[in-house]
Amino acid sequence: MPTGNHETVREGLRQHLRRLWRYGVVLSGSRDTADDLVQATCLRALERAHQFQPGTHLDRWLMTILHSIWMNEIRAARYRRGQGLVDAETALIFDGAAAIETNISAAQVLARVQALPEAQRETVFLVYVEGFSYREASAVLDVPIGTVMSRLAAARAKLAALGDDAQDRPEE
Amino acid sequence: MEPLPAPDSDEELTAYLDGELGSNARDALDRRLASEPALRARLAALETGRPPSEPFDILLDAAPVERLEAMLAATTTPTPSRPARSPRGVFLQAIAAAIALVVLGGAIGFLLARSVTPVNVAEVPNWRAVVADYVALYTPDTFALAPSDPEAYAARLKALGDGLGLALAPDTVALPGLDLRGALLLKYDGKPLGQVAYLSSEYGPVAFCIIRNGRDDAPPAFEERQGKNVVFWNRDGRGYLVIGAVPRESLETFAETLASRVS
Structure with missing residues (x-):
């Protein structure tokens, strides 16, 4: 795995942690879920650092990952559990x-x-x-x-x- | 091709307000706006519908920055300059691999189940193949830096149990001689898959996994996968397995203990 990208992605994550968390809150309405989303995003982004194209917007790339994890994994699991997004109403x-x-x-x-x-x-x-x-x-x-x-x-x-x-x- | 917004639609007016209309469409709309008060009124109304961004700064300020930074710092993956993997890196890489495998693993798991599974293929136990595949990535170092206090996993276990329709807590999943070192809710083939991880000074990593698979009850059975022993059973529509480099007899005792407490 190329390490230049790796460090770029790590630095980008560090820089955008608060924005990623906020996006997680807006999506899920839950701060705990936002924590989980950011954590999963960090893992996935570092794992796929080689896919990041230098010169493109790193924050967009990170948010794309977070959105995808939300849609395909966490949100889907919540719906399956019948939990839905009820807490999003107030959160x-x-x-x-x-x-x-x-x-x-x-x-x-x-x-x-x-x-x-x-x-x-x-x-x-x-x-x-x-x-x-x-x-x-x-x-x-x-x-x-x-x-x-x-x-x-x-x-x-x-x-x-x-x-x-x-x-x-x-x-x- | 992207659809163009219908003329005079809210979509077109919104794109206009957002500076996203092409110049031709914008010019045309400008001309209509100049002569159509009703259109101007609609534009003005939509303009008030744009929420200001400042209130969202409250959420930035509410972010648990220290916790997030610590979490990122712990998310270390190996680099070529440091080929000897750090325990943290291995742990997180293993978790990442687990998530990737389990989430993306429909096809992989199916292939694994068909190509690798030596026995009992008839019951299509591909979730066990996938679990064994990622548990094989664990080493004693994998969980070295995970919290050792079982209570640290209480919330995770509860969430995991909620996902599986079970009441899970550190006490219910405790095993003699094993330290609780992780609880993860994953999914496999669209079904919730929970994993409880342990570390044993004697046997190394051990995992207890549960999947809501809707299958019929089946008594505990034994098999080997990826060089590890596996005891698995099914009850009340859930599949269970315990896996580790643990002697069969001990592993069966672990399985009995868990089966008696988790239901």
């Missing part, structure tokens, strides 16, 4: 409760995003929070760009309908 408001108490509108934003269907939620997260392009998001999520677009449009329509009173973004 984004769990952590940082103190921070949230002083910031009602932040809590509201998190709660509304968290209430979106999972596919819309993670697409919104990748594009509007992580700043991914549609193409990058479609690669991470392994769906066509048209699907990214329709998820975002549906999410925006839903959030706009909810947010008339709370948000006051100026028109351009």
Whole structure:
């Protein structure tokens, strides 16, 4: 296994641990599951370091791995156990409760995003929070760009309908 | 080809807001917006639907950074400059190999079961072949740095038990003379597969595995795989096995102990 990549991937993991964990929380709604997802991502990424193409975005690659582990392993297992994603409903408001108490509108934003269907939620997260392009998001999520677009449009329509009173973004 | 958003659809307006429309489509939409107040109103509404990213910083701040960094630091894989593998590297590599094998192992396991399994092929025990294959990667060093306090595995065991529909705890899986050194929930062929790992100063690594396979009850049986002894049985729709370089008699005692407690 080439070691140059190995060290690049390790450094990238170190740099992006918090972002990976946050993505895990947004996906699973559970901090424990986020821990597991990050751990599995570290293992998988180092194991496959030779597949990383230098010069491409390492964070995108890591998130693709995390997403794939979530979809194919952890999420599937949760559904099989009948556990579903029930705790996702409330979980984004769990952590940082103190921070949230002083910031009602932040809590509201998190709660509304968290209430979106999972596919819309993670697409919104990748594009509007992580700043991914549609193409990058479609690669991470392994769906066509048209699907990214329709998820975002549906999410925006839903959030706009909810947010008339709370948000006051100026028109351009 | 990627589908283009339908004109005037929410998709098109969203892509416009996100700067993702091609220049032709954008120009065309600009022209329509200039003359169509209803379209402008819809655009404005959708614009308010973009959540701000700042609230998500709370989650960054909530990340257990120290724990994650420690975990990453422990995730060492061998490099060519250090061909003698570190115990940590071997442990994590073995776990990674286990996950890779078990998760990706539908086809591999099937082939293994057909090509390697010397006996009892009739019952298609391919999960045992896959388990034996990755347990063969373990060495005494594999778990050297795993926590030695059994209670450290309580939460993992509970999660593993939840996945398998069993009540598992350090006490229920304890075996005499063996130190509990790991609990993992994997999956094989779409079925939850739990592995409890032990380390014995006498026998080296030992694993107790459970799969929810829906098969009929079967009494304990013995076989050899990958140079290790295996005792396996089936009860209440779950397959069980204990594997290790343990003398048959001792391994059968371990199996009896586990079968009496885990159900």
